Each structure stands twice: as C-alpha cells, then as structure tokens.
C-alpha cells in the first residue's frame with residue numbers, strides 16, 4: 001500500500017451520464033480498466049454539493065456531520081455552509097493527525113487549518129485565500145456570459161496547482177475539484193452535445209495530469225480516487241417559494257426546499273399551500289440533524305421540477321421557466337442523483353466493477369488507500385469497497 005492518494009471530486013457526473021458517454025472519455029475509461037469502478041454510488045439524502053462533500057470527507061450522514069443542505073439555518077436566515085460547520089473531523093484533519101501531509105486545492109468544506117497547503121474553493125472568496133502556496137493560481141470568478149469558460153479555466157488552474165504540489169512537495173493526500181460538468185449541465189443540460197463536451201474537457205484535463213504522473217514515475221506512488229458528488233436531472237418547471245408561501249424563510253436546494261417554521265399549525269398551512277403544486281413533505285429524519293427537527297421542514301418537488309428563489313425571476317408568478325435547466329437533490333432514492341466513483345493505483349485491484357455501493361463506502365475506502373484509520377467512518381458501519 002503506497003499510502004499516498006489523489007482525490008479528485010468530479011462535480012455532477014451521474015451514473016447514467018457516465019454510462020452514456022464513457023466510450024468518449026478515454027482517460028476515465030482507461031482508469032476503470034486498470035482499477036475499480038462503482039457504476040452506481042448511492043446519493044446522500046440531500047444529493048447537493050455541500051452535503052455530498054461532507055459525506056465524502058467524513059463517511060457519516062448529515063445527521064452526524066451537520067451539512068444537511070448547501071445553506072444552513074442559523075435561526076434567522078440560510079447562509080452558505082462552511083468548513084467550520086462540519087461537526088465531525090474530516091479526512092484531512094484525521095490524515096494530518098496521523099502524520100500525513102495534506103493539500104487541498106479548491107476542495108469544498110476542507111479547513112485551511114487541516115492542510116499543509118490550501119487554496120479556497122472558487123465559491124468562497126473566489127479562490128482568494130491560499131496557504132503555503134508560493135504562486136497560487138488565484139482566479140476570480142464573476143457572473144456573465146463567459147462564466148462557463150471561467151469554470152473550465154478554474155478547473156485547469158486547480159490541476160496546474162495540484163501538479164506543482166505533486167512535483168515539488170509530494171503531499172500524502174492531494175484533494176481537488178473539477179466543476180465544469182456540473183455547471184455546464186445547470187446551464188445547458190438539455191443540449192446534450194455540450195454536456196458531452198464538458199465531460200470530454202475534464203477527461204482531457206485529467207489525461208494531462210495522468211501523463212505527467214506516468215512520465216515522472218509518480219504514478220506508481222499515488223492511488224487515485226475520482227468521485228462524483230451527485231448526479232443531475234432535467235428540470236422543466238421551477239417553483240418560486242416566495243410566491244407560494246410569502247413571508248416564510250426558505251432555502252432552495254435543487255429539488256429540495258428547506259423551510260423554517262415556528263409551530264405545527266404554521267407547518268400545516270405551509271404544507272397545504274405547497275401541496276397544491278405537487279410538493280411533498282419529507283418526514284424522514286435522515287435529512288436533518290436532531291438539533292434542527294423542531295425548526296426546519298424539508299419538502300421535495302414533483303418530477304422534473306425544482307425550487308428557485310424569487311431573486312432569480314421577474315414578476316410574482318409561483319412557477320417559472322427554470323434558470324437551471326438541470327439540477328440535483330431530487331429527493332429520496334432518485335436514480336438521477338446517483339453518481340460514480342473510480343479508484344486506481346497501486347493499492348487498488350485491477351479490472352473490478354461494483355454495480356452498486358452505499359454512499360458512505362467512499363470515506364473508508366479513501367482512508368484505506370491513504371493508510372490511515374478513521375474512526376467516524378467505522379461508526380457508520382459501512383466498509384471500504386476494496
């Protein structure tokens with residue numbers, strides 16, 4: 001076992017999307033042939049970016065790690081989830097406590113305090129915070145028509161930064177994210193050839209890193225884990241909660257809606273008004289930590305429907321054409337939320353395909369490849385897939 005690991009989060013690649021386009025992705029396909037592919041990695045209860053990152057980093061569900069949505073209720077409103085909101089030690093912290101040298105290059109929900117080298121993710125300060133990087137690939141992102149290009153360029157810069165660290169510092173754990181497929185699907189998910197392009201782009205970018213690892217001899221030292229955070233599903237209609245339940249504090253998380261409520265009577269009224277639009281209340285406690293069950297309720301949109309805030313839409317209509325034509329977090333056991341994981345390297349058996357695995361198997365597998373023990377993963381009672 002090499003005990004060195006490169007973890008690359010591939011944002012928004014569903015099991016079915018990968019199955020459909022794998023033949024056009026030579027580098028990812030080659031990794032599945034020299035390693036292990038999980039064809040359907042189960043989704044987290046909330047299959048959105050931050051809960052899924054927390055799941056990968058901790059191996060426990062949201063009732064324990066606390067990241068139940070992309071934005072978290074603070075008693076007054078829903079600010080974005082941050083690394084300091086994660087309630088259990090992350091893989092980065094545990095690895096570092098076991099004398100591993102850790103680099104996080106734009107990986108969400110990892111604390112700079114737990115890293116030897118660190119670059120903030122693009123949605124926090126626009127990658128403006130860096131630690132121990134002499135020339136960080138700072139890349140500010142702003143809105144506008146070229147934002148897809150900027151996301152792709154950001155992926156490129158994170159890979160460049162990652163390679164510089166591998167070449168000069170050889171961290172035991174390098175974590176980074178590639179976000180183009182997710183963003184491309186949000187904006188252009190119904191234009192399938194452009195979605196295929198975003199996959200081919202990240203595949204080519206990965207291929208560049210893989211070539212460098214081979215040529216430098218580092219390929220024999222590092223295990224590689226490529227894990228998607230969630231899938232994607234096409235959306236035809238967006239529900240605008242402010243125009244259905246005015247005055248209620250809400251957070252739209254793709255197909256899920258988090259609602260702050262003060263008492264059961266208010267919740268019943270909210271439930272009645274949302275149900276007129278086919279929205280269903282979820283009473284599954286897996287969605288929320290016990291500390292929030294009294295304050296928040298979770299609702300799921302009907303098929304091909306999402307929630308979007310009023311700030312994204314002009315007028316007062318309760319429904320709108322979605323700004324994101326594809327999204328995720330579609331509710332309990334939705335197959336489009338399922339994603340893939342690929343493991344390859346000296347610690348991984350060759351040519352193995354696992355048709356289905358539990359969401360929480362990822363963390364113990366990462367810990368095993370890294371050669372560390374991770375007690376919180378054991379508490380989830382889920383074993384590594386290796």
Ligand SMILES: [Zn+2]
Pocket residue numbers: 011012048049182229230
């Ligand atoms: Zn994501």
